[in-house]
Amino acid sequence: MAWHKETAFDAARALQNRSLSAEHYVAACLERIDAREPEVRAFAHINREGSLQRARELDRQAIQGAMHGLTLGIKDVFDTFDMPTEGGSRAFAGHQPVQDAAVIATLRRTGAVMLGKTVTTELATFPTNGTRNPLHLDHTPGGSSSGSAAAVAAQMVSFATGTQTMGSTIRPSGYCGVTGYKPSYNLMPRRGVWANADSCDTVGLVARDVRDVAFFAAEMARYPALRLPEDPALLARAPTLGLCRTWEWERTDEAMRAAFEDSGRTLSAAGARVREIVLPEAFKGLLQAHTTVVHFEMSRGFADVLERQSGLIRPALLERTLKGLEVTGEQYQQAQTLARRCRQMFPDVLGDCDALVVPAATGEAPRGQDYSGDTSMNQVWTLMHGPAISVTGGYGPCGLPLALQVVGRIDDDARTLKAAHWVHLHLQARLARLRS
Amino acid sequence: MAWHKETAFDAARALQNRSLSAEHYVAACLERIDAREPEVRAFAHINREGSLQRARELDRQAIQGAMHGLTLGIKDVFDTFDMPTEGGSRAFAGHQPVQDAAVIATLRRTGAVMLGKTVTTELATFPTNGTRNPLHLDHTPGGSSSGSAAAVAAQMVSFATGTQTMGSTIRPSGYCGVTGYKPSYNLMPRRGVWANADSCDTVGLVARDVRDVAFFAAEMARYPALRLPEDPALLARAPTLGLCRTWEWERTDEAMRAAFEDSGRTLSAAGARVREIVLPEAFKGLLQAHTTVVHFEMSRGFADVLERQSGLIRPALLERTLKGLEVTGEQYQQAQTLARRCRQMFPDVLGDCDALVVPAATGEAPRGQDYSGDTSMNQVWTLMHGPAISVTGGYGPCGLPLALQVVGRIDDDARTLKAAHWVHLHLQARLARLRS
Numbered sequence: 001m002a003w004h005k006e007t008a009f010d011a012a013r014a015l016q017n018r019s020l021s022a023e024h025y026v027a028a029c030l031e032r033i034d035a036r037e038p039e040v041r042a043f044a045h046i047n048r049e050g051s052l053q054r055a056r057e058l059d060r061q062a063i064q065g066a067m068h069g070l071t072l073g074i075k076d077v078f079d080t081f082d083m084p085t086e087g088g089s090r091a092f093a094g095h096q097p098v099q100d101a102a103v104i105a106t107l108r109r110t111g112a113v114m115l116g117k118t119v120t121t122e123l124a125t126f127p128t129n130g131t132r133n134p135l136h137l138d139h140t141p142g143g144s145s146s147g148s149a150a151a152v153a154a155q156m157v158s159f160a161t162g163t164q165t166m167g168s169t170i171r172p173s174g175y176c177g178v179t180g181y182k183p184s185y186n187l188m189p190r191r192g193v194w195a196n197a198d199s200c201d202t203v204g205l206v207a208r209d210v211r212d213v214a215f216f217a218a219e220m221a222r223y224p225a226l227r228l229p230e231d232p233a234l235l236a237r238a239p240t241l242g243l244c245r246t247w248e249w250e251r252t253d254e255a256m257r258a259a260f261e262d263s264g265r266t267l268s269a270a271g272a273r274v275r276e277i278v279l280p281e282a283f284k285g286l287l288q289a290h291t292t293v294v295h296f297e298m299s300r301g302f303a304d305v306l307e308r309q310s311g312l313i314r315p316a317l318l319e320r321t322l323k324g325l326e327v328t329g330e331q332y333q334q335a336q337t338l339a340r341r342c343r344q345m346f347p348d349v350l351g352d353c354d355a356l357v358v359p360a361a362t363g364e365a366p367r368g369q370d371y372s373g374d375t376s377m378n379q380v381w382t383l384m385h386g387p388a389i390s391v392t393g394g395y396g397p398c399g400l401p402l403a404l405q406v407v408g409r410i411d412d413d414a415r416t417l418k419a420a421h422w423v424h425l426h427l428q429a430r431l432a433r434l435r436s
Numbered sequence: 437m438a439w440h441k442e443t444a445f446d447a448a449r450a451l452q453n454r455s456l457s458a459e460h461y462v463a464a465c466l467e468r469i470d471a472r473e474p475e476v477r478a479f480a481h482i483n484r485e486g487s488l489q490r491a492r493e494l495d496r497q498a499i500q501g502a503m504h505g506l507t508l509g510i511k512d513v514f515d516t517f518d519m520p521t522e523g524g525s526r527a528f529a530g531h532q533p534v535q536d537a538a539v540i541a542t543l544r545r546t547g548a549v550m551l552g553k554t555v556t557t558e559l560a561t562f563p564t565n566g567t568r569n570p571l572h573l574d575h576t577p578g579g580s581s582s583g584s585a586a587a588v589a590a591q592m593v594s595f596a597t598g599t600q601t602m603g604s605t606i607r608p609s610g611y612c613g614v615t616g617y618k619p620s621y622n623l624m625p626r627r628g629v630w631a632n633a634d635s636c637d638t639v640g641l642v643a644r645d646v647r648d649v650a651f652f653a654a655e656m657a658r659y660p661a662l663r664l665p666e667d668p669a670l671l672a673r674a675p676t677l678g679l680c681r682t683w684e685w686e687r688t689d690e691a692m693r694a695a696f697e698d699s700g701r702t703l704s705a706a707g708a709r710v711r712e713i714v715l716p717e718a719f720k721g722l723l724q725a726h727t728t729v730v731h732f733e734m735s736r737g738f739a740d741v742l743e744r745q746s747g748l749i750r751p752a753l754l755e756r757t758l759k760g761l762e763v764t765g766e767q768y769q770q771a772q773t774l775a776r777r778c779r780q781m782f783p784d785v786l787g788d789c790d791a792l793v794v795p796a797a798t799g800e801a802p803r804g805q806d807y808s809g810d811t812s813m814n815q816v817w818t819l820m821h822g823p824a825i826s827v828t829g830g831y832g833p834c835g836l837p838l839a840l841q842v843v844g845r846i847d848d849d850a851r852t853l854k855a856a857h858w859v860h861l862h863l864q865a866r867l868a869r870l871r872s
Contacts, residue, residue, distance in 0.1 A: 105742075194627075302627075329661055411773060
């Protein structure tokens, strides 16, 4: 059986009842890496021998936990005590941390096998590092969690970790046709994860589908209620959804708009109660506010990089960081005040909706590897601090996914994941019909 | 002139106009360390030669910025590229980071001289590391920023950095009679600062008085408006203050209550408009909510410590961390929901007040070095995410300070600092009269 093709949820069942050995599963993932890595370039470091050894140990031991034998790709801005962590930057070439990031240690303890470190854009910002979209090698996988999205999409790992400060988990996941999940701000511990802009930095997750990402999140956050309910009746219950074109609608291309409208009709036909949601006028300022917040915080956060390593980071990143120094404290505070005001309004905006459905990108993944794509459909939702989950809503002119995202209220992640699962299933069913 | 006795603000004036050399000032601080460190034990590491060398360089160079020649004590949970960072724990003995924490790099760039790393309780939690209160060596300086508060109180440094997750900046500053400032959550960048509980961790500051701490904060946050206004008329304007006994009033001792009531009368007599503020009933749950949030987040954040270093951390810390594993995700979410609700209510609670005045500790610093004091007067305000500044409101039975704190609205730090300055001046004046 080609185990790399299965969802983590199905592999986990087999691993837990020992009908599948960890060694067999890990070997299947490594074979898949052998087959696809030379062209996809998802990994910064592969821990081949260590992973097989760990798998054999797991096979000799009692079941360690829910992650027993499942494989993980770790974005290269998560510290790992047994692998280098270089952040995609010459400034940290060969850097070896002394500790695991908190979520990595948690996943190890429940039996995850760490296959390797996945490629990040430089310091989880925008200069790309050569990863290609496994669905179409001439296109970008997006960023900054480029390697994580590509590794999951190429079926090399069960799961991968990401981070999101602008749109670094949702957009690459959407471009690669897999499920990205940006949890509520502070739902996942950040200890040992490299910081960019504290008030937006969020640990993200990438998996094959919504069930998998929820399963993964429950382990990572130590919060079992994030898992999808097992009762099929609960899962089948149609959600109330807000279709929302957002104030950034003009930035989407024609294909995205068509996918959005088609998806709305599909979800309604499938039984969802669908509302048209128009965001309040105050939300118009959020895209700029997020840019202000991130530039200000990033230029402060990178103070030591600017001071002692400016010759080692790429000129485009240096330039943008220096530009952040021009943002004033007053501009920053105004932006944060607007963000806080809109966060307070957001539950009322949602009204009786379980979640909103909005575009996750302006279109399909752009051609080329030098540009990780337009972040403008992600920034507002990162700033709002609530959960977001990517789902495929259609396919673009090059046959690549057009991603939507299901966004919810802060700390309402379980409900948002459940709504996203329902949306995902019904959109997948329609897309499968169209393609057959 | 005994420069170590002067405020940083006054020393800075002399350093900026070159009437005081950096070498002379640094030497004065080092002499002060020689005199008091053997009994106070504020430092984990002293960078004597490096500091003098840096001072001589500064004397040969153009003025680098506002911190030119001023001296800093750095809590030993801030990464420094040129000094070890051990977090007060055997688990990190000899650990040498590759980077400066963001705020440290920022302060270096504006000319600060890094005298050394100050003692922290273990991993900025509660097991103490032997620092003594410079005002009375038989008493604790408080914690977790024990060495930072003690070093400033003993006039060894111009400023010191701290952190606060429960009450780790305000309480030790209050116990040692200096000014602690816990800024609004996320006002200071945390890159390179060791994490405990993400949703509460805040970079804190310790200085001689409110003017100094505001000066220091403006440099650290790259936000000039945090400095006190120079116009004496603006500074003299009496604030509107809310006297608030809080729902934790029963935990304060008699001396603290007397100091609180006396201070209220003093501030009113000095011209402040004083309101009695009773917090809404919902705030009664915040102390427990904060404990729940911190225990849950800390036990997740310390996952690698638990996994690989549990034999190296002290049994009491291990035990408390393991206890945090018993908090459920649901309990955590309920606590966060209450916190968010109270944060939204807080601006209305303040009404026309510029800030509240509340106790900063239950009493004066307890006797002994094994206990860093009761955190219950600090936790609610850390959870509220707004600014807090400690001021001395009286003296206890052992002659040690009884600290109050001035707390304000989130991101309203400049106004809160201004109010705290006014409160500080008027309480100081009264205490000086009483003592003379």
